[in-house]
Each structure stands twice: as structure tokens, then as C-alpha cells.
Amino acid sequence: MEKRKMAVWPYSTAHEKSKHFWLGGVAFTFLVAAVGMALASIPGLDHLGPLACAILLAVMYRQLFGYPEAIRPGIQFVSKYLLRLAIMLFGLKLNMDVLIHQGWGLVIRDAAVIILAIFMMIWLGNMLKASPSLSLLLGIGTGVCGAAAIAAVSPILKSNDDETAISVGMIALVGTVFSIAYTLIRPVLPISSLHYGIWSGMSLHEIAHVALASAPAGQDALAMALLAKLGRVLWLVPLSLALIYWRRKKDDGQEGGETKVEFPWFLLGFIMMSLLGSYVLGNAILVSQSVLSYISSFTSFLLTAAMVGLGLNVDLRKLRTNGLRPLLAMCIVSLLLSFLSFFIA
Incomplete structure (x- = not known):
């Protein structure tokens, strides 16, 4: 009887310890996220937004203290599974009824913006000898809906966490700079507030950036800006399906045969939530x-x-060597996209 207890006890202790580490990882990410959101409410930092603030805190922690290996399982659970839940719930922001009745013209123009952003980013990234995978992520983030789009396609493209985090950080930085620049030049632009709203929605990166830039032009401009932005969000699902097809074709042509590409089932949840x-x-x-x-x-x-x-997966040494060229390419593409979308808005 005693031997049987001795056999069960070590397993039970290991299980409890593993559970505590898992909960510790979840609690750690929630704590840093809460601090990041609090920082984002401070004037000045509010332009960066909570995502960028949280990523900066995590990167700083990694450089100062290293990766918290003991609680890795909980951290990975949040960055993988809760991320997918967040993207599913993000679908509630997409009002399909409004798009169907008012926005088909915008949806078509939004498709042109997405295609331009992706192909210009890939071409310019190649010219500057930037990382192809990072360039593709930045092109998708720039064209569709920033961090949410990058997070959605990363599993399909099999991007590593380092590239995903760097691209989200770049999107937040460049998008913030552009949204502030839009508000500064708006008074001198020879366009109506509605035209300005559509232009903002078609060209800026995140929904938060669109709201920041268009709100000073009035409620009508803000409504049109969000409508144009939602049209771009709508293309996230067909783009993801196209990327799955492309990835399978690419893997088929490589030595070693077909590599299975997992279908992003959470995108079905995104549609259901929409x-x-x-x-x-x-x-x-x-x-x-x-x-x-x-x-x-x-x-x-x-x-x-x-x-x-x-x-937490970002290594600043890699960012210095691999991130500057994609950042330059993204700035150029964002400028070109703003210029071109101004005339088709």
C-alpha cells in the first residue's frame, strides 16, 4: 500500500507543479498586458496603443532578464490559443450588413489597396534584400488590418514568433506616425471631410489608427473611414484561403514532398462572429x-x-541585423499607398 502511494505521489507533485507554472505564465502575460494598456492611456503613449506598449515591455523584459523558461507553457498558451480566440471575437467589429448595403464600391477598392500593398512590399523588400517572410507579413499587415491580420496569417505562413512580433511592432510604429501626420495635413488638403475619411480608412494600418486620424474631421468622416477599413478586414478570410493554397503549391514543388498546412479554423469563428x-x-x-x-x-x-x-521572443540583435531594411521598405510602401489611395478614395 505504501509503495502504491509512493508511485502516485511524485506524479501528483509534478502535475501540480506543472499546473502552477502554466497558471504563472498566463498570469504573467495578463499582468504585462494590463501594464501595457495602462501605459497606452498616458498622453503621448496613447498614440502607440496597447499592443505596441505591451510588446515594448515584453521586449525590454527579455533583454534584461531573459526568457522566463519556467512559465513558458502558460505564455505559449496565451500567444497561440488565446490569440486565436481574440481574432474570432475581432469578427464582431466587422458589420457585414453595413458593408453589403453601403460599401461594395469600397470593398472593391479595398481589394486593390491590399493587392498593391502586398506586391509592392514584396518587390521593394526583394530590392532592398530584406527578409522575404518579414516583407510578406508587413505587406499583409499594411494592406489588411495591422496586427490582427499578421496574427491570423502567421500560422499559415509558418512564421516564427520573432518575425511576427517584429512585424507587429513595426506596424504599430509606422501606423502611429502616419495617423498623426494625417491629422496635421488634413486642414490644408483640398478635399471634403468624407473624402478624407475614406482615404484614411483605405490607407492606414490599424482600426485604431483610422479612428485617430479621421475623428478630428467629424462624425461623418469617422463613419466613412471605419466603413472603408471594415472593407479591408472583410478580405482577411479570402486572403488567408489564398495563402493556404499558395503555401501548399509551394511546398509541393519543394524537395521532400507536400508539407501539411493546417487550416486556420479560427477564421470560421471570425466569420461566425461577424x-x-x-x-x-x-x-x-x-x-x-x-x-x-x-x-x-x-x-x-x-x-x-x-x-x-x-x-518575449524578440532578440534585439536580430532586429538590428534583419529589421531595418523591412522597416525602410514598409515606410516607402506606406507613402506610396497613401498617395495612390488618395486618388481612388
């Missing part, structure tokens, strides 16, 4: 706007926590 938000929750009497606001805040928090896990 339909739910557009046709059920939006018309439900029992669901108040405050509830939807809480869900949106929860989604932002999960996405911020996931970025902490990615930021």
Missing part, C-alpha cells in the same frame, strides 16, 4: 451597447496579452 454581430447581437433587445463594448475591450485585452508572448 454574422452574429451583424444580424443577431446588433438587433437583439437584450444585448446593450455596453455589453458589446465590454466584449470589445476583452478582445483588445486578449490580443494585447498574446502580443506579450510574441514580444
Whole structure:
């Protein structure tokens, strides 16, 4: 009897210890995410946003203290599974009903913007001898919807966490600079507020950047800007399916045969959440706007926590050697995209 207890006890202790480490990793990412969101509310840092602040904190922690190996399982759980949950909930921000009834013209122009952003980024990245995988991630983030798009396609492209975190950080930085520049030049632009709103929605990177740039032009401009931006978000799913097909074809042509590309099932959740938000929750009497606001805040928090896990994988030495050229390429592409979209908005 005693021997049987002795056999069970070590396993039980190891299991409890593993559980505590897992919970510690989740708690750690949540804590850093909360600090990042608090920092993002400070004037000046609010232009960066919570994602960028959280990533910067995680990168700083990694450089000062190293990667917290003991709690790695919990951190990886957040950066992988809770990230996918956040992207699914992100679908609630996409109002398909509004797009179907008012935005088909914008959706088509948004497709042109996405194609231009991706191919210009790949071409210019190749010219500057930048990392091809990083250039592709930045092109998708620039063209579609910033960090959320990068997070969605990373598993399909099999990008490592280092590249994913660096590209999210670059998107946040460049998008913030451009959104502030838009507000500064808006008073001297010879265009209406509605034209300015559409231009902002078609060319800026994150939804937060679009809101920041278009809000000073008034509520009508903000509404049109968000509509144009949602049209770009809509293309996330067909783009992901196209990337799956491309990846399989590419792997088929390589030595060693086909490499299985896992279907991103969370994108189906993204579509379901979009339909739910557009046709059920939006018309439900029992669901108040405050509830939807809480869900949106929860989604932002999960996405911020996931970025902490990615930021912990960033090695600044690699950023100095591999990140400057893609950053230069992205700045040039963003300028060209702003110029071209100004005339098709």
C-alpha cells in the first residue's frame, strides 16, 4: 500500500507543479498586458496603443532578464490559443450588413489597396534584400488590418514568433506616425471631410489608427473611414484561403514532398462572429451597447496579452541585423499607398 502511494505521489507533485507554472505564465502575460494598456492611456503613449506598449515591455523584459523558461507553457498558451480566440471575437467589429448595403464600391477598392500593398512590399523588400517572410507579413499587415491580420496569417505562413512580433511592432510604429501626420495635413488638403475619411480608412494600418486620424474631421468622416477599413478586414478570410493554397503549391514543388498546412479554423469563428454581430447581437433587445463594448475591450485585452508572448521572443540583435531594411521598405510602401489611395478614395 505504501509503495502504491509512493508511485502516485511524485506524479501528483509534478502535475501540480506543472499546473502552477502554466497558471504563472498566463498570469504573467495578463499582468504585462494590463501594464501595457495602462501605459497606452498616458498622453503621448496613447498614440502607440496597447499592443505596441505591451510588446515594448515584453521586449525590454527579455533583454534584461531573459526568457522566463519556467512559465513558458502558460505564455505559449496565451500567444497561440488565446490569440486565436481574440481574432474570432475581432469578427464582431466587422458589420457585414453595413458593408453589403453601403460599401461594395469600397470593398472593391479595398481589394486593390491590399493587392498593391502586398506586391509592392514584396518587390521593394526583394530590392532592398530584406527578409522575404518579414516583407510578406508587413505587406499583409499594411494592406489588411495591422496586427490582427499578421496574427491570423502567421500560422499559415509558418512564421516564427520573432518575425511576427517584429512585424507587429513595426506596424504599430509606422501606423502611429502616419495617423498623426494625417491629422496635421488634413486642414490644408483640398478635399471634403468624407473624402478624407475614406482615404484614411483605405490607407492606414490599424482600426485604431483610422479612428485617430479621421475623428478630428467629424462624425461623418469617422463613419466613412471605419466603413472603408471594415472593407479591408472583410478580405482577411479570402486572403488567408489564398495563402493556404499558395503555401501548399509551394511546398509541393519543394524537395521532400507536400508539407501539411493546417487550416486556420479560427477564421470560421471570425466569420461566425461577424454574422452574429451583424444580424443577431446588433438587433437583439437584450444585448446593450455596453455589453458589446465590454466584449470589445476583452478582445483588445486578449490580443494585447498574446502580443506579450510574441514580444518575449524578440532578440534585439536580430532586429538590428534583419529589421531595418523591412522597416525602410514598409515606410516607402506606406507613402506610396497613401498617395495612390488618395486618388481612388
